[in-house]
Amino acid sequence: xxxxxxxxxxxxxxxxxxxxxxxxxxxxxxxxxxxxxxxxxxxxxxxxxxxxxxxxxxxxxxxxxxxxxxxxxxxxxxxxxxxxxxxxxxxxxxxxxxxxxxxxxxxxxxxxxxxxxxxxxxxxxxxxxxxxxxxxxxxxxxxxxxxxxxxxxxxxxxxxxxxxxxxxxxxxxxxxxxxxxxxxxxxxxxxxxxxxxxxxxxxxxxxxxxxxxxxxxx
Amino acid sequence: xxxxxxxxxxxxxxxxxxxxxxxxxxxxxxxxxxxxxxxxxxxxxxxxxxxxxxxxxxxxxxxxxxxxxxxxxxxxxxxxxxxxxxxxxxxxxxxxxxxxxxxxxxxxxxxxxxxxxxxxxxxxxxxxxxxxxxxxxxxxxxxxxxxxxxxxxxxxxxxxxxxxxxxxxxxxxxxxxxxxxxxxxxxxxxxxxxxxxxxxxxxxxxxxxxxxxxxxxxxxxxxxxxxxxxxxxxxxxxxxxxxxxxxxxxxxxxxxxxxxxxxxxxxxxxxxxxxxxxxxxxxxxxxxxxxxxxxxxx
Numbered sequence: 001x002x003x004x005x006x007x008x009x010x011x012x013x014x015x016x017x018x019x020x021x022x023x024x025x026x027x028x029x030x031x032x033x034x035x036x037x038x039x040x041x042x043x044x045x046x047x048x049x050x051x052x053x054x055x056x057x058x059x060x061x062x063x064x065x066x067x068x069x070x071x072x073x074x075x076x077x078x079x080x081x082x083x084x085x086x087x088x089x090x091x092x093x094x095x096x097x098x099x100x101x102x103x104x105x106x107x108x109x110x111x112x113x114x115x116x117x118x119x120x121x122x123x124x125x126x127x128x129x130x131x132x133x134x135x136x137x138x139x140x141x142x143x144x145x146x147x148x149x150x151x152x153x154x155x156x157x158x159x160x161x162x163x164x165x166x167x168x169x170x171x172x173x174x175x176x177x178x179x180x181x182x183x184x185x186x187x188x189x190x191x192x193x194x195x196x197x198x199x200x201x202x203x204x205x206x207x208x209x210x211x212x213x214x215x216x217x218x
Numbered sequence: 219x220x221x222x223x224x225x226x227x228x229x230x231x232x233x234x235x236x237x238x239x240x241x242x243x244x245x246x247x248x249x250x251x252x253x254x255x256x257x258x259x260x261x262x263x264x265x266x267x268x269x270x271x272x273x274x275x276x277x278x279x280x281x282x283x284x285x286x287x288x289x290x291x292x293x294x295x296x297x298x299x300x301x302x303x304x305x306x307x308x309x310x311x312x313x314x315x316x317x318x319x320x321x322x323x324x325x326x327x328x329x330x331x332x333x334x335x336x337x338x339x340x341x342x343x344x345x346x347x348x349x350x351x352x353x354x355x356x357x358x359x360x361x362x363x364x365x366x367x368x369x370x371x372x373x374x375x376x377x378x379x380x381x382x383x384x385x386x387x388x389x390x391x392x393x394x395x396x397x398x399x400x401x402x403x404x405x406x407x408x409x410x411x412x413x414x415x416x417x418x419x420x421x422x423x424x425x426x427x428x429x430x431x432x433x434x435x436x437x438x439x440x441x442x443x444x445x446x447x448x449x450x451x452x453x454x455x456x457x458x459x460x461x462x463x464x465x466x467x468x469x470x471x472x473x474x475x476x477x478x479x480x481x482x483x484x485x486x487x488x489x490x491x492x493x494x495x496x497x498x499x500x501x502x503x504x505x506x507x508x509x510x511x512x513x514x515x516x
Binding site for chain 1: 236238241242243246248266267268272273277280283284288290291292294295296297298299312334335339340342358359362363364366367368370371373375440
């Protein structure tokens with residue numbers, strides 16, 4: 001829009017400057033023919049100039065055109081077009097070669113991709129198999145460990161029970177021994193007399209029975 | 219509008235308007251009327267040779283086309299892809315002729331054979347047409363003998379191609395239509411008369427086509443540039459005392475000037491398009507005529 005306004009202003013400026021020149025032009029030497037006042041002469045001029053713009057007498061232009069264009073055609077056909085044809089053939093070959101190379105490269109890359117795909121599939125299978133094997137190993141190990149743990153725990157329990165039984169027998173023997181001594185002491189104090197060995201044995205047996213009953217009840 | 223001014227009776231004492239003065243051939247190249255300067259050319263040399271605007275610019279066009287195509291040929295010969303604006307421009311023009319004119323008009327195989335001729339024809343006409351769009355320069359294709367000579371070359375190429383393809387007798391027979399009418403002797407005679415008449419028309423068409431080819435290009439170029447001149451000349455018709463028409467008023471100068479300049483600018487753009495279009499039409503019709511001569515439809 002700004003340029004359009006500038007152009008219009010410039011055009012106005014140009015016309016303002018040009019106008020006086022145009023107005024003064026009649027003072028200068030004009031090439032155009034001045035129409036004669038005589039009507040007869042004017043008619044002759046018009047008649048003669050009716051088709052003058054066609055310049056039908058200029059046969060030389062046609063001949064010149066034939067020569068120039070003919071020579072141009074001959075020169076180009078002789079010196080330019082063989083080179084153009086050669087260049088286009090080279091370019092076609094280059095394009096064709098590049099195309100073939102591209103097709104080959106594409107084929108190669110497809111082959112490599114297929115190969116990689118196959119290798120990947122094999123690797124996947126291997127991984128899957130390894131995983132399965134590891135899982136199986138882990139399962140069997142877990143079961144084995146579990147069984148070993150259970151066996152160990154059972155053995156430990158048995159050992160503990162045996163220890164308990166031993167300790168129990170030991171404790172009972174000690175208790176029995178202390179009970180005999182205690183009973184002897186008590187009975188001595190109670191009857192204030194000396195007792196025979198038979199009494200001791202009898203009393204001890206009674207005390208043990210009593211003790212067993214008490215322990216059993218407990 | 220052109221006719222009104224061209225045929226308008228000049229007022230006594232006023233200069234006559236010559237709308238073709240700037241379009242037709244002359245022995246000088248005018249540089250603005252108001253400056254009264256011109257490049258003077260030798261003009262007529264002897265009886266047969268004239269060094270005027272048109273021959274000079276025909277030669278310039280031939281030199282430019284020749285130099286451009288030779289240059290691009292050398293570039294193409296390397297087999298490298300096109301680089302640079304000029305190389306691309308010229309090569310695209312050559313391939314435009316191949317892909318849009320030669321091959322559709324003649325066929326892929328034969329079209330390539332005629333490509334040197336058709337591309338030279340197209341570029342030569344296009345450049346001659348474009349010269350007219352450069353200020354002060356003429357368009358040599360605005361002369362009937364220039365276009366006539368080009369059409370004559372096309373005529374020669376068309377018929378020589380037809381004869382080489384079909385033989386002289388065979389080619390001449392291609393102009394005779396096949397007419398088969400059912401019926402009695404009357405119908406057969408009528409068929410022969412019809413065939414004979416149409417054959418005459420076909421033979422005449424071979425010449426008329428080329429004549430039309432020449433006139434179309436010449437008329438378009440002449441008329442286009444003349445219209446541009448006349449629209450610009452409106453300014454003189456309202457402002458210049460030498461050419462001022464009776465109805466002109468002083469206030470008309472500015473609106474008429476603006477109108478003329480805007481119109482001439484718009485029409486100049488159209489004229490550039492027409493320069494290319496006419497070169498295309500001329501070359502395309504030449505290709506079609508060659509194609510028809512080589513591979514007649516009947």
